Amino acid sequence: MKKIPIIAIIGGAECSREIEKLAYETGEEIAKAGFLLVSGGMSGVMEAACRGAKKHGGVTIGILPGKSKADANPHIDIPIVTAMSHARNAIIVRTADVVIAVDGKYGTLSEISLAKCINKPIIGLKTWDIEGIIKVNTPPEAIKKIKSLLPSIS
């Protein structure tokens, strides 16, 4: 399993059906590419992405904000229980090689910002319009972009 790239999907715990579909497809693509998926482990975009990844045999890691692994969405394989509330957002982006932001509100914006602080590449799908995000339009484009970035990541 060693050296498998780890991709974060960040996005809101609540989202529209359209965004849920987008997150699901992004999770599917991550698993199909053979990458590990890390997220905040909760509902909404996080859950849809994990569900998509599990559909294709992917491995899903959830960095949980609360005190119990029972909080994880049902598609998390590896629940990491931080009991640190939003401070765990910093761990999600540190753990990832590349971050994909899908939609999202302020929690997602904090993760985008924290990723920028430590120079992690961020790919954006219908998310905040912040300088430094690599915008793409579809999940396959996101994966293509990740594949072009990975060789330059230690």
Add this chain to the structure above:
Amino acid sequence: MKKIPIIAIIGGAECSREIEKLAYETGEEIAKAGFLLVSGGMSGVMEAACRGAKKHGGVTIGILPGKSKADANPHIDIPIVTAMSHARNAIIVRTADVVIAVDGKYGTLSEISLAKCINKPIIGLKTWDIEGIIKVNTPPEAIKKIKSLLPSIS
């Protein structure tokens, strides 16, 4: 000292002379109003604000990202040593009753976002243009706004 409001000043570790002056004056106003000042405790906006506060006998708290209190700027009275890198940003905004953002880059944006996640009021002085920030033009205006907000904060 109990129940004294705690105001965070967030902003970059590097800034222009103009911004430094603005941060200094904001620190001055916080001390003159009798509030405690919390910040990330480092250089740039944080240091200028603390210097301004100390000019008027204010009390300055620095929530440091590194492992040693020697990292604090020379105007910090109370260094809190987290050894948690950017995860300490969440502690800064939790500790404050109101947050003032002055200029700033991605670290500041993460703090703005984390403040919004937990419904802390944020006042902005020449900072990111993010929905939910209360924009003001001068430090005295910021203090006036804080005074109007405090009665509704538990």
Add this chain to the structure above:
Amino acid sequence: MKKIPIIAIIGGAECSREIEKLAYETGEEIAKAGFLLVSGGMSGVMEAACRGAKKHGGVTIGILPGKSKADANPHIDIPIVTAMSHARNAIIVRTADVVIAVDGKYGTLSEISLAKCINKPIIGLKTWDIEGIIKVNTPPEAIKKIKSLLPSIS
């Protein structure tokens, strides 16, 4: 206020009357010596120590585990709100120049251990019998020991 030594008092959130008295007196001595007092900010040993310090005009810092400064005991001047549960124990000992352990259960033992990990001196008053703790019998002895240690602490 700069460069004032910061002394942590660690101990249980629940304790006997006898221990409460010991913690109170230790807080008194810290304030009388002109040191800042940092603790976990909650009840029991922490509250008694803060009450003792405030009796003599000391300044008390509480590194809180929860999400609200309303959790702090009534004798905390400066509540630091971590929302990090027991992970905040590491911040308490990092922030202190010297740690005094008074009684205590497993939370206190975790703080003793974390202090040893980073080579902070620990003085013990009726606490765990762990190698590396400097045992004393009274609060004044603890302060005397701290004064002998401080010159060698950067």
Add this chain to the structure above:
Amino acid sequence: MKKIPIIAIIGGAECSREIEKLAYETGEEIAKAGFLLVSGGMSGVMEAACRGAKKHGGVTIGILPGKSKADANPHIDIPIVTAMSHARNAIIVRTADVVIAVDGKYGTLSEISLAKCINKPIIGLKTWDIEGIIKVNTPPEAIKKIKSLLPSIS
């Protein structure tokens, strides 16, 4: 992968050959039992345990204290990068269903204590003599004990 029990192995980053062998065998038993192995991800006991687990196709999670996944020992499959120094010890024990302590110094003692704070069962192999640790003499005994405990863990 869902609902697989997660077992933490805690122990020093430095250890004797004898302890390394014990940690290795404990890792082997965890993998053979089909459990996930979580540890601090570094050298010594942690590395030996992971090496043992990988020998039998186990999955190893490392909750790293530093800023880079390059710090992980070579037998970590899933590096979680906290950048939180010893504060990550709290995450290791929260994430585990049962903790096994093998030898260890103060870092291990902090993890034992943090585990007790949140009522996680701790099994001890040649480790600290602290009340509340379930002592066993061999890795297979540790696994047998875990299997008897798991039904009562949610």
